[in-house]
Amino acid sequence: MRIIIDAQNIDYLEILKRPCELNIGLREQVSAIISKVKADGDKALKEFTSKFDRVELDTIEVDLKALNDSKKHVETELGLAIEVASKNIEQFHAAQRIQEIEVNTMPGVTCKLLYRPLNRVGLYIPGGTAPLISTALMLGVPARVAGCNELIVCTPPPINPAILYACSLINARVFCVGGAQAIAAMAFGTESIPRVDKIFGPGNSFVTEAKMQVAAMGVPIDIPAGPSELLVVADESANPTFIAADLLSQAEHGTDSQVVLISTSQTIIDNTLNELKSQLTKLPRKEIAQESLKNSAAIKVDSIKRALEISNGYAPEHLILAVNDASRHVDQVMNAGSIFLGSYTPESVGDYASGTNHTLPTSGFARNWSGVSLNSFTKTITVQEVDKKGIASIGQTVIALAEAEQLNAHANAVKVRLNQLKKNQK
């Protein structure tokens, strides 16, 4: 971890550049996979699953019995944790439901904003050694709260029973396909997998590239993904043991993770670095964490204000404010995915169970993207109703603008109505 003493001329965008993998040929490979799935449907899915996952699939969809039986294969304590997390996520997202809006902009002119759930959404759950149960909950629970009709989960074989149990709680149809081929299948549909309205979920570089490619074809996605990160702002009141544990919880994600500590106290920085060393030795994933600490930095600043200035420029996915009276600084945070206030709010509570969504903008995208919220599963429709009085008051405005834009049929649609009103008056 590099140690930096803040100065006004430091180019933090350069110093805190996110590590990024260059994968030559990825674009072409993914594009070829998408084309093949579009052309050959299920047949292509089976071929890719055989090639990449070394599994021969008979049927692509997981049968209902396996979903219903899944609870039996999940340890009681884990089952309970899944239920508590679900409940919290449900509560926070249910509170995000908003009233429809209705405004009279002029006499006789009423405008409304309505919300509709997306009909069918696609949720990607990555495979790998550990089952990402929390991803299923973070995407599936809000989709259910929003009122989506159908949830389609794609996840590569072998599927862990805990994933199946989470999928049974969100009442999803589960398909045993992973990678770019799963994204293509959900975007365009195959014989087994229905086409979805929007695609959510994290994944490796193939999945991410596939999401960006289908997005460029008009299929909405949650957010672009990149390496994930944590920035901790700490004052002299912070606890170095806690900070070190938080930094490591981000660093263990992958070698391309990045963590940043900004503190007004050199003592806190020094003690945190010592704590990092000692906690690191005990971690099962210490090689990964060690590697990502190399991309990381500790910055000594003069004020919390300056710390937040640097943080806003960096736009962290996760921002811990381990400072006195942390909540009074929130107004100054302009760019961040999620904020964790005070010493007893580790990032991991948000990753799993506080109720906020853990699907957040990484890689600086917090500058201009939002994390997943209830809104991500809905769309809006506007409505307007103009009565005779209304058309009389708004008519000339529409005619003047339409004629200036040389769209005379637009003006005419108003004129035929104003003419009718004149006739009625006679």
Next chain:
Amino acid sequence: MRIIIDAQNIDYLEILKRPCELNIGLREQVSAIISKVKADGDKALKEFTSKFDRVELDTIEVDLKALNDSKKHVETELGLAIEVASKNIEQFHAAQRIQEIEVNTMPGVTCKLLYRPLNRVGLYIPGGTAPLISTALMLGVPARVAGCNELIVCTPPPINPAILYACSLINARVFCVGGAQAIAAMAFGTESIPRVDKIFGPGNSFVTEAKMQVAAMGVPIDIPAGPSELLVVADESANPTFIAADLLSQAEHGTDSQVVLISTSQTIIDNTLNELKSQLTKLPRKEIAQESLKNSAAIKVDSIKRALEISNGYAPEHLILAVNDASRHVDQVMNAGSIFLGSYTPESVGDYASGTNHTLPTSGFARNWSGVSLNSFTKTITVQEVDKKGIASIGQTVIALAEAEQLNAHANAVKVRLNQLKKNQK
């Protein structure tokens, strides 16, 4: 216009397929323009403007004096119309501001959802014979209501004074650049044009392709664009003169526009077709309208319910419900950009002045995209605060899930805090 008698086995997706231009080589051309703007900045912008617009630019930014003086060059009636439209748009979008949300998901666990305006947004206003004043208002006014710091407008030369006047009302910086090069400049920044956080606005096939390409690189855009359309549902109470005028107001947009009439009354269909013929002859843009009517259809159905079923499948950008007691059918509309209720609500009021946004999902995207709203100019940040009581109640849930996901440092970030609490108790 084709006339179709509804039957259950009709494949409307096929029959009402949107016309689409195939532009071979577009992708490569646009990609080359984007690369050149990224590499050469302003120099590339000047070269492309010389090549495509046949204008030699000295400076790319329109000077403040020209903006301030613009009102003088706008006719009084048009100036007034611009102000009325602005006011209505402002009122409807201001009503969309939502309260921040705060929920206690467990004792000692508080979650919040906050909103922040995007800092700098890019608004593209197409050139051409007619000045698209309304586009400047529909994008600029909500951006101001949302609290965006800086509005960047790009529009090709020559710039009409009415556009400049609209830009002065929204207090935008205006740059005299159009096409794919303008989109690239706003996405990545040049010496003159600052990089923006999100790009909005309609345009030709080059602009649209450029927006999709920069979106695939992580720059957010408003919505993918396609040919635009209107669907009218009419019962026997509708006025064929009004319907014909509405259909033509959409048909005049471009030869790739599409209009659809669905009615429970054969008489209404027949009379509308007659009206279309007679109104068409009087239109300045009749060649365009005539051409787009060829892509269009009138469908006779047995019920309004069936009409809305077909409409939901089609997902029109604009939906006019010219039926008795129109508002009672709104709940059945699942897919539409904007709905126009009753006989005195022509589509053109929404295009210009009712207050709703005219930037809507076309081409069937109303199935899974929203039109522009206040929300389009904001992003969300979540916050969580857990106190000592909170970590005690949520801790085991986080530990169980983190350990199941084999992320032990995540579990450890909770454990160090629970250990501290135990120490404190001793």
